[in-house]
Amino acid sequence: MPTDFDAIVIGAGPGGEVAASRLLGGGLRVALVERELIGGECAYWACIPSKTLLRPPEARAEAAGAAGLSTPELDWPALRDYRDYMIRHLDDAAQIDGYRKQGVTVVKGTARLTGRGPWRIEADGQQLSAEHVVIATGSQPLRPPVDGLDQVEVWTNREATTLREIPARAVMIGGGAVGVELGQFLARMGTRVTLLQRSPRLLTREEPRLSELVADRLRTDGIDLRLGRQATTARRDGADTVVELDDGSSVRTDVIVLGAGRRPHTDGLGLDAVGIQTNHRGALNIDEHCRVTSDGLWALGDVTGTALFTHVAMYQARVVADTILGKPRRADYTAIPRVVFAQPEIAAVGLTTAQAHERGNNLATSELDLADSIARPWTYETKPAGTLGLLADRDRRVLVGAWTTAPLAGEWIHQAALAIRAQIPIDTLLDGIAQFPTYSEAYLAAAERLDLKTATPLPQ
Numbered sequence: 001m002p003t004d005f006d007a008i009v010i011g012a013g014p015g016g017e018v019a020a021s022r023l024l025g026g027g028l029r030v031a032l033v034e035r036e037l038i039g040g041e042c043a044y045w046a047c048i049p050s051k052t053l054l055r056p057p058e059a060r061a062e063a064a065g066a067a068g069l070s071t072p073e074l075d076w077p078a079l080r081d082y083r084d085y086m087i088r089h090l091d092d093a094a095q096i097d098g099y100r101k102q103g104v105t106v107v108k109g110t111a112r113l114t115g116r117g118p119w120r121i122e123a124d125g126q127q128l129s130a131e132h133v134v135i136a137t138g139s140q141p142l143r144p145p146v147d148g149l150d151q152v153e154v155w156t157n158r159e160a161t162t163l164r165e166i167p168a169r170a171v172m173i174g175g176g177a178v179g180v181e182l183g184q185f186l187a188r189m190g191t192r193v194t195l196l197q198r199s200p201r202l203l204t205r206e207e208p209r210l211s212e213l214v215a216d217r218l219r220t221d222g223i224d225l226r227l228g229r230q231a232t233t234a235r236r237d238g239a240d241t242v243v244e245l246d247d248g249s250s251v252r253t254d255v256i257v258l259g260a261g262r263r264p265h266t267d268g269l270g271l272d273a274v275g276i277q278t279n280h281r282g283a284l285n286i287d288e289h290c291r292v293t294s295d296g297l298w299a300l301g302d303v304t305g306t307a308l309f310t311h312v313a314m315y316q317a318r319v320v321a322d323t324i325l326g327k328p329r330r331a332d333y334t335a336i337p338r339v340v341f342a343q344p345e346i347a348a349v350g351l352t353t354a355q356a357h358e359r360g361n362n363l364a365t366s367e368l369d370l371a372d373s374i375a376r377p378w379t380y381e382t383k384p385a386g387t388l389g390l391l392a393d394r395d396r397r398v399l400v401g402a403w404t405t406a407p408l409a410g411e412w413i414h415q416a417a418l419a420i421r422a423q424i425p426i427d428t429l430l431d432g433i434a435q436f437p438t439y440s441e442a443y444l445a446a447a448e449r450l451d452l453k454t455a456t457p458l459p460q
């Protein structure tokens with residue numbers, strides 16, 4: 001049966017955009033359906049504005065820490081203007097125009113699946129059919145179960161990243177990447193921040209030692225960290241919001257900022273109508289080619305719940321497009337870098353110690369205080385900070401994990417990412433030559449500390 005398109009991509013975040021562009025490049029007839037803005041959460045309310053906002057306070061702290069420099073002033077209106085420029089003033093007219101000129105049919109509206117064999121969708125009053133449908137609808141913020149949350153001022157990542165004025169006080173709920181980045185940003189802009197983290201440590205998916213170092217950093221920034229704590233209720237008291245915690249204490253604030261995780265976005269997609277179910281986390285199950293079904297339904301990015309990063313969404317989009325275009329490839333999620341853009345940067349890749357033990361690695365670990373071991377921290381700042389941890393498998397003599405918090409860590413973590421993904425022998429790393437004086441020299445120093453001979457007992 002003839003179809004309107006070869007492929008319809010639902011959702012124009014970073015994942016959907018890469019899929020649409022690659023499928024178009026492969027000569028297919030492509031429709032891109034977006035209910036809000038072309039560019040998705042990442043471009044307007046997540047990665048781009050948050051990293052734009054974080055850079056000036058980072059540069060300011062770096063200047064203050066470099067010899068002979070005085071602390072530059074932060075100019076909030078100028079930073080806010082640049083943030084607005086970076087998020088295109090929430091206007092995607094140029095993007096729509098660009099796609100249409102390239103030959104993509106752009107439909108602005110909420111897409112709903114209405115049938116299969118061939119796939120049919122409805123969006124903006126139009127019925128479209130295609131051989132392939134790619135679902136790239138992203139995720140939405142979780143609202144924690146706090147009584148009275150609807151009665152007080154609450155910011156999700158959207159309000160927080162498009163903020164116009166810096167609040168005097170904020171209660172941040174969640175100590176993951178969003179909580180650490182936005183919490184530090186607000187604190188450095190002068191907000192009195194209280195951060196509530198349900199777990200006993202920050203960044204729960206990372207090495208506990210890294211969580212400890214990050215907590216110390218945030219406390220130095222003046223953030224009141226409440227670990228192992230949750231809000232139970234929130235209420236108004238005059239101009240204040242009062243947040244009550246599960247230990248009986250309370251905090252007065254101007255705003256509550258949510259960074260308590262996200263859930264896959266499948267509401268209203270019409271999955272039931274075509275017999276598709278989500279898994280227990282609300283995500284779409286996919287196979288190694290990112291197929292939801294074998295008859296042309298695909299999914300990628302946050303909606304798959306794989307690892308909620310833009311680089312993962314774009315990687316899956318490349319896997320989907322190549323497979324549709326007849327060059328099948330399997331997604332391999334080994335060694336995805338995980339960077340939190342705090343100051344100093346926090347970066348990790350591969351397995352944590354607990355994960356490595358679970359997988360039966362014969363594990364060797366090392367931890368390096370960068371200032372004790374290499375020169376770059378001292379030429380970089382007067383009070384050098386930074387730590388690198390390595391995890392290696394003794395039997396295979398390869399790295400299986402790395403974590404660090406240090407200046408520019410988001411850049412040089414990629415050496416560990418490549419070493420882990422390509423299983424580069426430790427002996428090659430031990431024979432490596434890094435430019436002097438750079439942070440990259442830390443890898444040799446940390447690798448030399450790995451005890452690759454004796455077995456470590458498994459934790460009890």
Ligand SMILES: Cc1cc2nc3c(=O)[nH]c(=O)nc-3n(C[C@H](O)[C@H](O)[C@H](O)COP(=O)(O)OP(=O)(O)OC[C@H]3O[C@@H](n4cnc5c(N)ncnc54)[C@H](O)[C@@H]3O)c2cc1C
Pocket residue numbers: 010011012013014015016033034035036037038039040041042043045046047048050051109110111112136137138139157161178265268269300301302303307308309310311312313
């Ligand atoms: C504050 C914050 C900061 C972040 N910073 C980073 C970072 O620095 N680096 C990083 O890698 N990741 C970061 N992330 C995560 C990153 O934003 C996501 O992983 C990424 O946006 C996922 O891309 P996606 O294409 O899957 O979905 P999205 O970017 O969420 O895009 C999905 C699109 O689908 C549309 N849509 C949904 N349903 C429908 C429908 N039925 N019909 C039509 N359109 C629909 C939505 O409107 C949206 O535009 C951050 C997240 C947050 C919250």
Ligand SMILES: NC(=O)c1ccc[n+]([C@@H]2O[C@H](COP(=O)([O-])OP(=O)(O)OC[C@H]3O[C@@H](n4cnc5c(N)ncnc54)[C@H](O)[C@@H]3O)[C@@H](O)[C@H]2O)c1
Pocket residue numbers: 144145173174175176177178179181196197198199202203204229230231258259260261262307308309338339340341
């Ligand atoms: N730099 C980056 O790449 C970057 C930046 C921001 C976000 N992200 C992505 O966005 C996703 C969402 O980030 P996130 O930080 O919102 O989620 P997250 O799942 O990483 O962390 C949420 C944290 O909130 C805590 N929490 C949950 N409910 C709570 C409650 N009621 N009270 C107190 N604490 C509570 C959890 O224990 C958890 O540690 C992440 O998966 C991350 O990959 C990436």
